[in-house]
Amino acid sequence: MMPPSLFLLFMLAAVHTTVNCYPKPKGQEEGTAADSTKRNETFYEMATTNADFAFSLYRRLVAETPGRNIFFSPVSISASMAALLLGAWSAPPTRVLEGLRFNLSRISEEEIREGFWHIVHSLHLQNERLELRMGNALFVNEQLKPVLKSVSGAREAFAPEIFPTDFTNASKAVRQIDSLVRKQTEGKIMNLVRDLAADTAAVLVSYLVFKARWEEPFNSIETRPGDFLLGEKKTVAVPMMSREAAYHRLVDEELACTALQLDYSQRALALLVLPEEGQMKRVEEALSPWTLRKWNKLLRKGIVRVFVPKFSISATYELEDILPKMGFGDAFGAKADFPGVSEQSNLKLSKALHWAVLGFTEKGTEAGATTGPGSVLRSDPIGDVPFVRFDRPFLLMVLERDTRSILFLGKIMNPSETIARLSLPHLK
Template sequence: MLSLGARSATKAQVLQGVGFNLTRAPESAIHRGFQHLVRSFGVSSKDLDLKMGSILFIKKELQLQTSFLDKVKRLYDTEVSTDFSNAPAAQKRINSYVEKETKGKVVNLIQGLEPLTAMVLVNHNFFKAKWEKPFNPAYTSKSFPFLGKRSVRVPMMHQVEQFAFGLDPELNCSVLQMDFSGDAVAFFVLPGQGRMKEPEQALSAGTLRKWSCSLRTRWVEVFIPKISISASYDLETVLPKMGIRDAFDKKADFSGITERDFLQVSKATHRAVLDVSEEGTQAAAATAAKFIVRSKDGPSYPTICFNRSFLLLIINKATETMLFLGKVGNPTMF
């Protein structure tokens, strides 16, 4: 969305920095693709709630180009608010909006809004779903060791079920696929001890396709910690490392947003919150029957225990789009 109002090198850096080759993908095609994704995500059912949206907060005095406003509304269904009279009031209003849209999960996103701030562009997404095969809370261990630089005790969920599961010998990791009810799936990736770099660096659409094709559905004993984590990133330190530099200094060219005023990006913040529990999101009934107790003479199942750092990916199946990507080093870091 920022690229819609950027010009010259600023525009090129934004689009190339997030991975687009402008000789292969025209800018208009990039925006049409995102328009399609945003509209595809606007689905809700009793099992899956997936929402994405944007809002533009601007000062009344800022005279925006009508073409920019038209494009952000038409392509991204962006709301526009001009109630930006003073910085503290604007900060409160923006944070209230984000908290409401994320059902209370993301709070106080904007902190210390500067008096010179003329425009704030907020993007939010919200994902909430039930497991297709939920865990039974009765089988959750209240205190299980999770190993790391500083070992912690975590609630550990447990079940024996049929899941798509396999080993990737090339990347030295185990991969478990768990489906949500609805059109989403989670991949849990457990690297060999001390081998996180290999799967982390190999993550790509091709790697995901390889896992999807090679995993085999089988009975497997699964231990997954209940997760409640939150992470914040100051993107003004991250994006320049990706090549998006001019947007943050005096070289910035956002004349596609306004010609009368000079704009540059002063702050870019990203916050993600993830909760993983037995039922996924809501209470699930009759899960006890899905737990199989093993005896000494019973069949043996492969066991996967996520009791050390692992990767977690949540994918929207209909669009093959990654909704969430995280590395869990401490499941209790909220």
Template sequence: MPLFFYMFPLVLGLHCAPPNRSEGKLTTCDSSQQNATPYKMSSINANFAFNLYWRFTVETTDWNIFFFPVSIFSALAMLSLETCHCTQTQIINSLEFKLTDRPMTEIQQGFRHLICLLNFPKKELELQVGNTFFIGKQLKPLHSFLDDVKSLYETEVFSTDFSNVSAAQKEINSHVEKQTKEKVVGLIEDLKPNTMMALENYTYFKAQWANLFDPSKTEKGSSFSVDKTTIVQVPMMHQMEQYYHLVDTELNCAVLQIDYSKSALALFVLPREGQMEWVEGPMSSETLKKWNCLLQKGWIDLFAPKFSISATYDLGAIFLKIGIRDAFADNANFLELTGDSGLQLSNAAHKAVLHIGEKGTETVIVPEVRFLYQPEITLLHLIIKFDRSFLLLILKKSTRSILFLGKVVDPTEV
């Protein structure tokens, strides 16, 4: 089964300047012929993504975490377009921007360039990010708002009868299900009766590994350590192949890069036993740049789990904690959207479904990592077995954007 990834809000970018350009390796040096706007935003996007990740770790201690930073980032960026005064300032500040440093028009164009580069269908890799506004029938969106969201973000706007809660909920869920090719079902389960506006953000990602795993070599039941007392059984894929990898002695982890056949790559980060917090605490764009410069290609005896997991987040609660308060309060200012006062954001949901298998992105896992360097043997290779908790990042090569960021604690929890 190929890799599928579906979610609702966020984006990360990163870049590095390694001394040499390598085929297959993520590089950031050769950007002269590409649009520079996404690169200017890369460190800002990275800060936003890791900020969200740390918030999720507090909310879901010792549990699976995964989300699509680009998706959440783009949703907030679009929302900021239609807000005024304090509401807009809070959203822009949460995205790590400062209106005193850049004009709003430059920020919005940067968002637009990033989204354009993210949406591209291909046979081996398909990535589409989209936003949809559902607005109460009694509200009349301004023409300027409709023009802006269509031209800048290719966003759909639907007039919805929120007085019929069950019908409105079904309409929103059906739209999400259709856009994610039936991979995200039942996103909204508790729509509030007084809802006047809902913003839905979706992401669809499907990709194939550059080097497919042989299904005949997948072990049906292999042990995966969730914690010191919990062991679960998962199918474990196996492949001997040349991969870019490194052992970070400072952070006590192994980093493995697995390329997709087109335009994207995955970084699997396996901490030593009990060292997850040691690794995730200092994670930043600088960490990713360092890794990119140190990755070396060599033979790896790889064991990676095959599994499917899902996660749902109430982004409203998270947004409040990162400083977006007015959008959900009585003093919200969305006058640029409808010209009506008293309108406030009523729902912000994020659901992600991830599958990893022999053909493509479905997910990877970790319990015992064995760092076996054997200098006395002619053929040197590293054995990496993802049989305990690990971090997973999926990046778009050309923009260095983090498409996916997550932590796999228990691959059997759906």
């Protein structure tokens, strides 16, 4: 008999909300200087590995959806897989950790737990200029007798709250899950879950909330219509924000691209990368943690006139076909086992749904950003002031400074369109 399936849902919302923080693992206290050095080494390894996974997944998505916008949250996916597989439940999690690109000869499972705890704990901040939260909840088939016992230590940082759910009544289960999603996003997101199978064992809802203001906002008066090149001499009209100010900028002659850093008011930054025409693939193939470090060293601050589209982007990916091919086979195959979820053995993941949304506006990054027409776009800057015009496909990264986490990663091929729900059944 086929074992019950475990439905995995990744949900990312760029909206303002309040969620419960993860508790600090019991018994973790400040230690010696050697302990601090070890933690720093762990966090450095975590940042490097998570970035490596982010770029690997990005290239997979690009290969499967050529010519389309790409947008997802790498840290949301990594932390959610770690929450499920290191939180108390996977036996053993080795192949999944390798799928996340961890080298277990360099970092132990316990160090990975501590590292993810640090990331999740750090991504909790709320004030009038920055909202940053992570969380998850697990809905388990009540017939499988969910294990509701608490866990301790580093595991406590990853164990989601468990909700017994009647999956034999699909519409009721959907309403229960959507109710939580609607509550956590203040009604911004509804009807996210679809087509729950009769053999669904559990649904993991995971969310990363991000809303931030620019350190130096754009003036909406300067936002005017402009043309964005789609390729083959086709263009689309978009609202183009503009500002002349001091920005960190670099020109990477080796990779034929220009990068611009836009700072948020606290702890986060957006990195926009503009390849020269015809050089997008070259830049994409070079994306790596080491490329990010190289760009960080090359960035120089100076007066720049910036033109960047005002847009909102959303994406939904069904990743159950792509993740096993990235090393997650033990989570989706017959060898899967999550003994801490319920008394039922041999549970496997059957579906992985990742949803993301982000808005790019004059004030900053938020959900539901709208665009509107203005007057005629001004001419290019006069004199010696350099300018960067993001009027053709470019890459977008949103990074958190303290943990060096990539909160968002994407490619803007057409800022006037969002991405529909995408299924990837034809992966090779």
